[in-house]
Amino acid sequence: MYGYIARQPIFNVARETIGYELLFRDGEANAFPLIDADEATSKLIMQHHLMLGVEKVAANKLAFINFSEETLLHHFPTSIKPESMVIEVLETVPPSAELLHTVQFLSEQGYKLALDDHDFDPKWDPYLPYITYLKVDIQQFNLLQISRHLRRVAHFPFTLLAERVETAEQFEKLKLLGFQLFQGYFFARPEMLKQKQLNSNKANLLALMAEASAKTLDFEQLADICQRDLGLSYKLLRFINHSGHSQAISSVKHAMVYMGEAELKKFLALLALANLQDGAPDELLRQSLVRARFCDALANHSKLAANPPSSFLTGLFSNVHLIVEQAQDELLAQLPLVSAVKAALLTREGQFGHFLKLTEALEQANWPLTDDLLKTLPAGAELAPLYLDAVAWAESILKQV
Structure with a gap:
């Protein structure tokens, strides 16, 4: 399944691209689907920001994103960094x-805001001190009307953005009226982008992996993620029971605290990865689990245990x-x-990267490389028992999750 998004560039007076308006699409027809604005905004954030990042979609330029009433009042924009986007308040x-209180709050948090398709109704005047961009659909007014309206609000410090500019003549006249940014078919039509899409459940799992990777666990956030999915909550409690714990558990958060931070981080990461694996080859998950356990054993042997358990996560995330x-x-x-884990995964650098290279050498039966890498480990490291234990552990985990 794929997710679709259209982006239309926004230009300055020199016709340089300063950002893109991101427009939700549900197919390759490059047309807005028959869904309400709340759902469109939610899907755009879920499918494209959480999985790819608006920074990537907008080529590290400003991302102008439409927000409806419900998404604004529930502070959906705060899931994206302020420097990455402009919040467009739909007409x-x-x-x-x-709404005014929300706009003030978002402005205080450093977010840039725009009023979309502004009609110059005085009822919007209380919002203008907090607005960075005023977007005007130039097809709704003639140039004389626009000039008159602009004189009335000229004392507010916003930047004027002209929408639906379709001719060179309009572009030149709008510049004279004080418009600094421009958008429309005269410059470019919306461009369709397509990317592999995760369903909402898998997006929750990726969020779970992210939380489990953090240096300090946020138990409230973790419990909230797990409680969205009955299956995750059930597996968490079953795992605790399987581990031999006997204390009665009163809540998901209680279960997490009871497990202890280090074991919880490992469990949540592998549980998320196991559920993400749906549809992927089973061997990818099996190999990830073996790598996680084996890298963790190497770290313990080398007395490199860390919080989070970085060597374990290096192996586990190597195939994600x-x-x-x-x-x-x-x-x-x-x-x-942590940067050491990312360096290990991307370039095999550092001690965790060394453990991963050693694991891969064993997988490939590359004995000369295995012997060479083994020389850097403390004396007495016996790889065969550690690796066989990792294989057995992986099989036991696969049966649980």
Whole structure:
């Protein structure tokens, strides 16, 4: 399954691209689907920001994203970094005291805001001090009307953006009226982008992996993610029971605290990866689990245990890009892994990268390389028992998850 998005460039007076308006699509027809604005915004964020990042979609320029009333009032924009986007308040959003409070809050948090298809109604004047961009559909007014409206609001410090510019003549006249940014078919039509899409459940799992990778666990956030999915909650409790714990558990959060941070991080990461694996070859998951256990054993032998268990995560995440069919560097950019783990995964650098190279050498029966890499480990490291233990552990985990 694929996700679709259109992006239309926004230009300055020198006709240089300064950003893109991102437009949700549900197929290759490059047309807005018959769904409401709330659903369109939610899907755009879920399918494209969480899995790829608006920075990537917008080529590291500003991403102008439409937000409807519900998505604004529930602070959906705060899932994206302020420096990455402009929040467009749709023209269909009714002004209200709650909306004004939200706009003030977002502005204070460093977000840039735009009023889309602004009609110059005075009811919007209280919002203008917090607005960075005023978008005007020039097909709704003639140039004389636009000039008159602009004189009334000229004391506000926004940047004027002209939408639906279709001719060179319009472009030149709008520049004289003070417009600094431009968008429309005269410059470029929306461009369709297509990418591999994860369903909402898999997006939750990737969020779970990200939380499990953090240096300090946020139990509230982790519990919230697990509680969205009954299957995840059930597997968490079953894992605790399988591990021999006997204390009665009263909540998902209680279960997480009871497990202990180090074991919980490992479990959540492997549980998320196991569920992400749906549809991918079983061997990718099996290999990831063996690598995780073996790299963790090498770290313990070398007395390199860490929080989070970095060597374990290095092995476990080594195939995640293949499982979700995304470029490894783009996927890792969405996960808060420590730099040493990212370096190990991307370039096999550092001690964790050394462990991963040794694991891969064993998988490939490359004995000369295995012997060479083994020389850097503390004396007495016996690889065969450690590797066989990792294989057995992986099989036991596969039966659980």
